[in-house]
Amino acid sequence: MTFGAALAIAALKMRVFNDSLLISPGLFPLILGGVFVLLGFFLLRSASKRGGRGQASRIVGTENLRAFAASPKVRKGMTLLLFIVLYVMALGHIPFLWASIAYLIVTFTYLKAMKLHWNVALAVAAAWAIAFAFSDLFRIPMP
Amino acid sequence: MDILHLLADETIQVGYALLGALTPKILALIFGGCLLGLVVGAIPGLTATMALALLINLSYGMELDGAVAFLLAVYVGAVSGGLNAAIMINIPGTPSAAATCLDGFPLAKQGKGGLAIGTGIIASFVGTMFSILVMIFLSPLVYMIALKFGHWEMFLLALFGIMICGSLSAGKDPLKGWIVGFLGFATAMVGMEQIFAYPRLTFGFLQLKGGIPLIPALIGVFGISEFLAVLQEEVAYKIEGRVGKVIPPLREFIPLIPSAIRSGIIGVIIGAIPGAGEDIGSWLSYDIGKRRSKKGHLFGTGSYEGVVCSEVANNAVIGGAMIPLLTLAVPGSPPSAMFLAAVWLHGVRPGPMLNFENPGFLPLVAAMLILGSVAMLFWGLSLAKPMVAILKIKREILLPIVIPLTVIGAYAGGVRIFDVYLMLGFGVLGYILRQMDYPLAPLVLGIILGPLADTSFRRALQQSRGAILPLLERPIGIILMLCVAWLIWTGIRGTQRYYAEQAAREAAEDDLPDPQ
Numbered sequence: 001m002t003f004g005a006a007l008a009i010a011a012l013k014m015r016v017f018n019d020s021l022l023i024s025p026g027l028f029p030l031i032l033g034g035v036f037v038l039l040g041f042f043l044l045r046s047a048s049k050r051g052g053r054g055q056a057s058r059i060v061g062t063e064n065l066r067a068f069a070a071s072p073k074v075r076k077g078m079t080l081l082l083f084i085v086l087y088v089m090a091l092g093h094i095p096f097l098w099a100s101i102a103y104l105i106v107t108f109t110y111l112k113a114m115k116l117h118w119n120v121a122l123a124v125a126a127a128w129a130i131a132f133a134f135s136d137l138f139r140i141p142m143p
Numbered sequence: 144m145d146i147l148h149l150l151a152d153e154t155i156q157v158g159y160a161l162l163g164a165l166t167p168k169i170l171a172l173i174f175g176g177c178l179l180g181l182v183v184g185a186i187p188g189l190t191a192t193m194a195l196a197l198l199i200n201l202s203y204g205m206e207l208d209g210a211v212a213f214l215l216a217v218y219v220g221a222v223s224g225g226l227n228a229a230i231m232i233n234i235p236g237t238p239s240a241a242a243t244c245l246d247g248f249p250l251a252k253q254g255k256g257g258l259a260i261g262t263g264i265i266a267s268f269v270g271t272m273f274s275i276l277v278m279i280f281l282s283p284l285v286y287m288i289a290l291k292f293g294h295w296e297m298f299l300l301a302l303f304g305i306m307i308c309g310s311l312s313a314g315k316d317p318l319k320g321w322i323v324g325f326l327g328f329a330t331a332m333v334g335m336e337q338i339f340a341y342p343r344l345t346f347g348f349l350q351l352k353g354g355i356p357l358i359p360a361l362i363g364v365f366g367i368s369e370f371l372a373v374l375q376e377e378v379a380y381k382i383e384g385r386v387g388k389v390i391p392p393l394r395e396f397i398p399l400i401p402s403a404i405r406s407g408i409i410g411v412i413i414g415a416i417p418g419a420g421e422d423i424g425s426w427l428s429y430d431i432g433k434r435r436s437k438k439g440h441l442f443g444t445g446s447y448e449g450v451v452c453s454e455v456a457n458n459a460v461i462g463g464a465m466i467p468l469l470t471l472a473v474p475g476s477p478p479s480a481m482f483l484a485a486v487w488l489h490g491v492r493p494g495p496m497l498n499f500e501n502p503g504f505l506p507l508v509a510a511m512l513i514l515g516s517v518a519m520l521f522w523g524l525s526l527a528k529p530m531v532a533i534l535k536i537k538r539e540i541l542l543p544i545v546i547p548l549t550v551i552g553a554y555a556g557g558v559r560i561f562d563v564y565l566m567l568g569f570g571v572l573g574y575i576l577r578q579m580d581y582p583l584a585p586l587v588l589g590i591i592l593g594p595l596a597d598t599s600f601r602r603a604l605q606q607s608r609g610a611i612l613p614l615l616e617r618p619i620g621i622i623l624m625l626c627v628a629w630l631i632w633t634g635i636r637g638t639q640r641y642y643a644e645q646a647a648r649e650a651a652e653d654d655l656p657d658p659q
Contacts, residue, residue: 003329017339022601023338024601025336025338025339027601028332028601029343039318046639077372080374080375085567087546088550088564091550092560103546103547108543127547130547134555140555142554143551143554143560
């Protein structure tokens with residue numbers, strides 16, 4: 001609902017051409033904002049009918065949040081995401097080959113893919129093969 | 144007579160395109176692409192969409208015919224490759240092979256894994272070829288109808304596309320599918336709109352003036368989110384039984400022909416529905432096959448017919464998905480959305496005008512799909528045993544290598560590091576949506592159809608000078624509006640029923656006596 005309202009407000013601030021909203025750029029985002037508000041309202045209403053308020057306070061409760069953060073699945077997903085974020089950030093500063101080697105070594109090691117020396121060897125080989133194949137063989141622009 | 148003339152002409156053009164494609168370069172691209180697709184599809188966790196996302200960057204430097212040949216071969220190979228893992232380890236290589244597990248794995252346990260793979264590969268070939276024939280004969284008819292579409296009808300088509308995609312992909316809670324579809328529409332509003340070139344929702348980023356680039360968004364939504372979702376799960380598996388003989392005797396196939404035809408029809412219909420995809424086609428065909436077959440009671444115990452129902456249908460979706468894609472620019476499945484993004488980069492604009500602007504494109508697609516399915520049959524049967532060996536490689540080794548490939552894919556299209564950041568953003572969005580059980584296909588369809596919906600809606604209103612009534616009198620528009628209304632009605636009813644059942648289940652669980 002909040003997203004819908006924000007979209008509608010942004011749409012209303014858009015320029016109106018030929019004094020008519022009908023063909024102006026803001027019309028469709030305005031309607032979309034309205035649709036989101038409506039769909040959000042339906043979701044909230046059905047959730048509150050099913051005792052959503054009690055469930056919501058349980059979900060955002062300290063105990064539940066602590067259990068969520070301690071879940072191995074969540075931790076693994078978040079750690080892997082963090083590695084990707086760092087890798088992508090690094091790409092703006094260091095060459096693709098080095099960033100990819102570092103990313104692959106860290107990820108292989110975290111996932112316990114193989115023994116460390118094999119992780120390093122595979123990371124170097126894979127990153128080099130990708131960089132060589134795309135830049136030299138296929139002439140694709142590289143980050 | 145016009146239509147017969149058109150069909151004859153189309154068939155001749157496909158023949159010419161087929162002859163033209165028989166060059167060493169194109170054949171190498173088709174056989175190479177198909178092999179790559181089969182390998183990616185065989186690895187659990189890597190889908191056909193992911194295969195196209197990873198390999199799309201190779202097509203940037205190719206000529207149009209080479210790119211079409213390569214990408215379609217990857218598509219056919221990846222959809223078919225999923226059956227190897229489904230049969231040998233009971234984990235589908237791609238979601239479209241999930242129904243294949245039900246009979247494929249019991250067959251592998253009986254030592255008939257090779258025969259199940261062989262049957263599945265031949266069924267996949269039959270499904271693809273059937274759908275190509277339907278595509279060749281149906282597309283000219285759809286073109287003729289599509290040419291009658293005005294702005295209002297195009298807007299309703301876009302709306303119908305995300306509504307039906309949302310309904311089908313979200314299962315019992317269509318509201319979630321619709322929300323994601325409209326989120327896709329909202330994403331497509333970013334950047335300069337097409338009538339006045341007025342920049343919208345760019346938040347001061349110059350890079351967003353051109354809009355959200357489709358390929359980084361697709362790679363993020365399907366590639367990054369899939370990588371995270373797959374690797375966070377601990378799934379142990381072992382290869383069951385030995386592969387054994389692969390090519391089944393011909394006499395085994397004759398009783399399966401009616402099931403194959405039925406599954407082919409189901410696959411094509413599901414493929415032609417915007418955004419529905421291979422997995423829905425496969426499950427629906429398996430379910431109908433189980434209820435209609437005389438040997439339906441054997442489904443789930445190791446029935447070749449079950450494998451045929453699933454595999455014919457998921458491959459028949461390919462040709463079916465190409466019909467709305469080529470004639471209306473509405474992709475029928477997520478991998479076909481990837482294909483659409485790739486051909487846009489090569490300057491081809493599928494849609495009602497395609498036959499005038501690029502008259503040879505539809506025959507080219509048909510010819511490449513035919514050759515792609517021949518390559519799939521060849522590799523699938525000859526490499527069944529090595530393919531199973533690939534499954535022995537740990538996912539923890541294979542999947543991280545995917546990430547540098549996604550980075551190249553996102554970067555190479557626009558040569559901007561900003562696109563890599565966008566890919567990452569969409570990856571996180573896709574991951575969150577996945578965790579909350581929201582389907583991803585409507586998001587992508589929304590991004591693709593958003594500009595069409597926006598521009599067509601405003602132009603329709605401009606034509607009618609702001610009056611709604613003249614728009615409501617158009618026959619094709621009335622049909623589309625009725626379809627949308629029906630989808631909303633059935634969707635809301637379905638959502639209410641789903642929540643009522645859920646509440647009843649929870650109440651029943653609460654009433655159970657405490658074991659302590």
